[in-house]
Each structure stands twice: as C-alpha cells, then as structure tokens.
Amino acid sequence: MFDWIQNIADWFVFDIFEMNAESHLAEALNFFIYDTTKILLLLFVVIFLMGIVNSYFPIDKVRNYLSRNKLYGFEYLMASLFGVVTPFCSCSSIPLFIGFVKGGIPLGVTFAFLVTSPLVNEVAIGLFIGLFGIKTTIIYVVSGVLLGMTSGIVLQKLKLEKHLTPWVKDVLANAEKEQNIFVAEKKTFSQRIPIICNEVLTIMKGVLPYVIIGIAIGGLMHGYIPEGFFEQYMSKENLFAVPIATILAVPMYSNASGILPVAQVLVAKGIPLGTAIAFMMGVVGLSLPEAMLLKKVMSFKLIGIFFGVVTLCIIISGYIFNIIF
Amino acid sequence: MSKTIKILGTGCPNCIRTMKVVEDVVKENNIDATVEKVEDIMEIMKYNILSTPAVVVNEVVKLKGRVPTKTEVLELLV
Numbered sequence: 001m002f003d004w005i006q007n008i009a010d011w012f013v014f015d016i017f018e019m020n021a022e023s024h025l026a027e028a029l030n031f032f033i034y035d036t037t038k039i040l041l042l043l044f045v046v047i048f049l050m051g052i053v054n055s056y057f058p059i060d061k062v063r064n065y066l067s068r069n070k071l072y073g074f075e076y077l078m079a080s081l082f083g084v085v086t087p088f089c090s091c092s093s094i095p096l097f098i099g100f101v102k103g104g105i106p107l108g109v110t111f112a113f114l115v116t117s118p119l120v121n122e123v124a125i126g127l128f129i130g131l132f133g134i135k136t137t138i139i140y141v142v143s144g145v146l147l148g149m150t151s152g153i154v155l156q157k158l159k160l161e162k163h164l165t166p167w168v169k170d171v172l173a174n175a176e177k178e179q180n181i182f183v184a185e186k187k188t189f190s191q192r193i194p195i196i197c198n199e200v201l202t203i204m205k206g207v208l209p210y211v212i213i214g215i216a217i218g219g220l221m222h223g224y225i226p227e228g229f230f231e232q233y234m235s236k237e238n239l240f241a242v243p244i245a246t247i248l249a250v251p252m253y254s255n256a257s258g259i260l261p262v263a264q265v266l267v268a269k270g271i272p273l274g275t276a277i278a279f280m281m282g283v284v285g286l287s288l289p290e291a292m293l294l295k296k297v298m299s300f301k302l303i304g305i306f307f308g309v310v311t312l313c314i315i316i317s318g319y320i321f322n323i324i325f
Numbered sequence: 326m327s328k329t330i331k332i333l334g335t336g337c338p339n340c341i342r343t344m345k346v347v348e349d350v351v352k353e354n355n356i357d358a359t360v361e362k363v364e365d366i367m368e369i370m371k372y373n374i375l376s377t378p379a380v381v382v383n384e385v386v387k388l389k390g391r392v393p394t395k396t397e398v399l400e401l402l403v
Contacts, residue, residue, distance in 0.1 A: 059375045059390065092376040092390075094335065094366050099375040167367065198394055206338075293335075296366055 002038050009034040032219045035261070039130040039211060040204070046126035047203050051196040053085045055187075059096070062086065067103035079109045080148035083116030084141065093290065097297055101168060104175040108156020115310055116148030119285040123207055123257055131264040139324070140277065143317045147281070151310050158309075163302035207257040214261035221265045228270040241275045242318035246311055249282025259283050273325045278318025286310055328358035328402065333369045334378040342392045343378040350398045358402065 009030050013019050019026035062082045066075055093114060100110040120141050128137040161172060187195075263276045291303050298306070330347060334340025344362055351358050363369055363381075372381060376390035380398070387401050 063375055092337075095369060095377055096375050098366075098370050099373070102373075171370075195391075195394075195397075199391060202339075202392055 002034075005037050005041075006034055008037065028219050028222070031222065032215060035130070035215050035219070036212060039127060039215070039261075040208075042130045043123065043126035043204060043207070043211070044200060046129070047122045047200045048196065050085060050122035050125075051199050052192075055192045055196055057082075057085065059086050063099055063103050063105070066100070066105050066109060075106070075109045076112045076149045076152045077145070079105075079112040079152065080116045080145045083113045083148055084120045084145065086117060093293055094296055097294075098168065098171060101164075101172050102175055106156055107160055108152040108154075110152075111155045111306065112148045112152025115151050115285060116144055118290075119147065119281055120144035123203065124260070124284070127211070127257060127260040131260055132267075136273070139321070143277075143321070144281070147310075147313045147317055151313050154309050154313075155306065158305065160302050160305060163299040163305075165297055165299065168297045210258035211261070214258045218261040218265040221262070222268070225265075225269050227268075230266065230270040241272070242278050242322065243315050245275050245279040246282045246315050246318060249279045250286045250307065250311060251288050252283045272322045274318045274321030274323075277321050278314050281314045281317070282311070285314065328356070329383055330358050330360045330402075331363050331381040331384075332360065332378060333363045333372060333374065333381060335366060335369070336364055337377070339392050340378040343380065346393060346395055347380060347398055350395050350402065354399060354402070356402050 012033055013026055013030045014021055017026075017029075019029070059082075066079060066082075069075075071078060097110060097114065100113070101107070125137060125141065128140055132140075161169070164172065259280055263280050267273050267276050286307055291307065294303050294306075330351070332340065332344045332347060334343065340362075344360070348360055350356070351360055369377070369379075372379065372386050374386060374389045378392065379389035380387050380393060380401070382401055388397065
C-alpha cells in the first residue's frame with residue numbers, strides 16, 4: 001500500500017542527494033522521509049474523516065442524546081464511542097464535565113467519555129495505523145473504548161458525587177434532562193468542507209512539530225539501540241514491567257503525536273507491545289496538567305480515585321495486550 | 326450600535342488563536358466593537374457551552390469548539 005512512498009524516499013535520498021545506499025546516514029534519512037510522509041498522509045485522511053463525522057455529530061448532540069435516552073447500561077459504551085469521534089482538547093474538559101453534569105448524565109458516564117476522549121482520538125489513530133498497522137490499531141481502539149467503559153462503570157459504582165466541589169454540586173442539584181434545545185448548523189456538505197479542511201490544517205499544524213521530533217528521535221534510536229536491547233530488562237515474564245511503565249507515565253505529559261513514534265521504536269527493540277501501550281496510555285490519558293484543571297470541579301480525593309481507577313485499568317489492559325501478542 | 330464580543334476560553338492555545346482572529350477582523354474592518362476575554366470557568370459555564378473556545382456576540386453564542394476563520398467572524402459581525 002505504501003510502496004510508492006518508499007519510491008519517493010529512495011529517489012530523494014539516492015538520486016537527488018546522491019547518497020551512498022550503504023551509509024548509515026542515508027538509511028536514517030530514507031527512513032525519516034518515508035515515515036514522515038506516510039504518517040502525515042494518514043493523519044490527514046483520518047483527521048479529515050473524523051472531521052466529517054464531527055461536523056454532523058457535534059458534542060452538543062452527543063450530550064443531548066445521552067441525557068435524553070435511557071440506554072440500560074449502553075450509555076457507557078456510547079459515551080466511550082463518542083469520546084473517540086469527538087476531538088478533545090484538555091482545556092475543554094471542564095466545560096464538558098459541567099455540561100454533562102447539567103444534562104443529568106451520570107458521573108460514571110461522563111468519566112467514560114473523559115477517559116476515552118484523549119486516549120483514542122483522530123491523531124492517535126492516524127499515527128497508530130502508520131506505525132503499527134491496521135490490526136494493532138483496531139485492538140488499540142477497542143481496548144481504549146473498553147478501558148473508558150470499565151473505568152466509567154467502576155467510578156459510577158463508587159458513588160463519588162459527594163466529592164465534587166460545592167458549586168458543581170449545585171449544578172448537579174439543578175440538573176435538567178431537557179434544557180437547551182440544540183440548533184444544528186444548517187449547512188450543506190459543500191459548505192462544511194472548507195470548515196473541516198481548515199480544522200484539519202489547524203490540527204496538523206499543531207501536531208507537526210511533535211510528529212517530526214518524535215520520528216527523528218525514533219530514527220536515531222533505531223540506528224543506535226541494538227535489536228532486542230530491552231528484552232533483558234523488560235521481557236513479558238517480568239510481571240512488574242507493566243505497572244512500573246504505567247506509573248512512570250502518569251505524571252508525564254505529551255500528546256500521542258510525540259510519544260507514538262518513540263513507542264514504536266521501543267517495541268521494535270524488544271519492549272513488549274502491551275508494556276509500551278500501557279506506558280503510552282499513561283502518558284496520553286492521564287497527566288498532571290489535567291489533574292490541575294479538574295481541581296476546579298473535583299476534590300483531590302476524587303481526582304485521586306479517578307486517576308487510580310484509570311491507572312489500574314491501563315495496567316490490566318497492558319497485561320492483556322502482552323498475552324494477545 | 327457598538328457590539329460586545331466575548332471570547333470564552335480557559336487560556337489554551339486555541340482560545341488565544343481565536344482571540345487574535347477576532348481582534349484582527351475588528352481592527353482590519355474598523356468594526357465598532359469591544360473584544361473581551363472571559364477566562365473564569367464559572368462565568369463561561371453561564372453560556373451553556375460544552376467546548377471552548379467560543380465566540381459570543383451581544384450575549385449570544387455564535388461559534389464554539391473551534392478556531393474560526395476570519396471570513397466566518399466577519400460574517401458574524403456585519
């Protein structure tokens with residue numbers, strides 16, 4: 001499928017720059033050009049497709065849907081799935097949280113959304129396809145959705161409403177099922193396209209530096225770390241590897257674009273996929289800046305419980321990944 | 326009549342970008358309007374939005390959840 005990109009990379013390195021095919025530098029440059037081109041193309045396609053979905057299903061619709069319908073347990077799955085298709089910026093997490101609470105959506109369902117949204121998004125999916133292939137991507141997306149669902153259900157069972165900050169409790173007390181009627185943007189498909197394209201370019205511009213730096217670091221690591229280097233430290237048999245990787249990852253903050261190319265090299269050099277993915281989910285899904293933001297609506301205890309449950313779920317999915325692969 | 330434009334956002338890069346777009350449009354077209362940034366979350370929530378940034382013109386939420394283009398903003402203001 002990507003042969004033609006390889007041809008471009010070859011032509012660039014060997015014909016234009018006339019580099020020696022045997023040299024390390026030529027190999028690294030070739031790898032870099034190939035990977036960057038491929039990933040940027042995939043990102044463009046995935047972000048664009050998600051943009052179309054999102055243009056027709058904006059977050060307001062999602063909220064109203066979850067608020068109005070009795071779904072008999074499926075609301076966790078729905079919230080988690082909606083988390084996948086809605087673009088998410090951590091600065092939106094508070095308005096979103098309050099908006100969901102206001103709509104009378106159970107706290108657990110809101111958490112399901114909050115967990116999946118940063119974890120499985122258009123950028124992560126585009127990068128995943130480029131770096132790990134379709135099969136692993138599907139497994140990643142499915143486990144991300146399950147992770148959000150499980151965390152949501154567990155958190156709901158813990159009855160955490162009392163740990164919200166007072167003003168959020170007021171909002172909760174005044175929650176209404178049917179509050180603002182959402183007015184859909186009346187636009188034809190061709191009117192939406194320029195807006196979606198503009199979105200795609202904004203997102204691409206935002207992640208571009210991370211992707212390039214990530215791939216560059218990945219490329220360097222490819223050249224200098226021997227094959228199977230990490231196996232001696234982090235084999236599947238080492239049961240502590242997954243929890244340690246996850247716990248190390250939680251305070252770190254990076255978006256998927258920076259961390260994924262590095263994770264791919266780690267896997268190539270012998271770190272089990274489950275361990276690498278647990279690390280990645282920890283970095284992308286939970287972070288200190290996010291905790292600081294959530295402080296406005298939750299007590300420290302609730303943030304602690306929230307992070308604890310999600311961390312646990314990430315560790316479990318790390319083990320499951322290691323068993324599957 | 327002078328318009329009041331409010332940009333709602335907690336201070337993320339997209340909110341800052343939106344602010345700049347709106348300010349540029351107002352300046353370039355000599356529109357009679359005051360542009361104000363609202364960063365307080367409780368104030369923001371009064372407008373019933375789910376995603377930031379949002380552009381509010383004369384207390385009506387016109388755009389939300391994304392950085393608008395200059396043309397879009399201009400259409401809202403004239």
